[in-house]
Amino acid sequence: MTTFTLDDLARIVAQRAAAPASESYTAKLLSEGPAKAAKKLGEEAVEAALAAVQRDRQNLTAEAADVLYHLLVVLQGADIPLSDVMAELERRTAQSGLAEKAARKS
Numbered sequence: 001m002t003t004f005t006l007d008d009l010a011r012i013v014a015q016r017a018a019a020p021a022s023e024s025y026t027a028k029l030l031s032e033g034p035a036k037a038a039k040k041l042g043e044e045a046v047e048a049a050l051a052a053v054q055r056d057r058q059n060l061t062a063e064a065a066d067v068l069y070h071l072l073v074v075l076q077g078a079d080i081p082l083s084d085v086m087a088e089l090e091r092r093t094a095q096s097g098l099a100e101k102a103a104r105k106s
């Protein structure tokens with residue numbers, strides 16, 4: 001069990017975006033423009049999908065971490081806060097009414 005959250009990682013990504021590219025992978029990726037970060041995200045997503053098909057739990061866990069990190073870098077580059085993505089997910093959940101059902105069960 002961990003208390004580390006996507007919000008924590010998003011904060012780190014935002015901080016590191018301002019670091020010199022020579023000192024930070026995040027800053028280096030962002031300095032190369034949106035296409036580079038998007039390409040990395042796509043590659044990591046494909047690797048995660050392959051690990052899922054191969055039922056390789058260990059690799060899927062590692063690749064999923066890569067996907068989440070690179071997604072946050074792409075969002076940072078596009079100036080979209082993680083909270084906007086969460087709000088969109090919340091809107092969809094509210095539409096389906098599943099959040100209330102889950103809350104009633106717990």
Ligand SMILES: N=c1c2ncn([C@@H]3O[C@H](COP(=O)(O)OP(=O)(O)OP(=O)(O)O)[C@@H](O)[C@H]3O)c2ncn1[C@@H]1O[C@H](COP(=O)(O)O)[C@@H](O)[C@H]1O
Nearest residue numbers: 009012013016017019023024025026027040065066069070
């Ligand atoms: N979660 C990550 C994370 N996951 C993956 N990576 C990097 O992503 C890169 C992906 O590896 P690849 O082999 O696919 O790419 P590469 O061949 O090294 O480089 P490319 O030319 O293909 O981009 C590696 O260099 C990893 O270190 C990450 N780099 C940083 N973080 C987080 O970001 C924080 C800040 O890191 P810096 O920006 O480096 O300070 C870290 O403390 C971590 O929390």
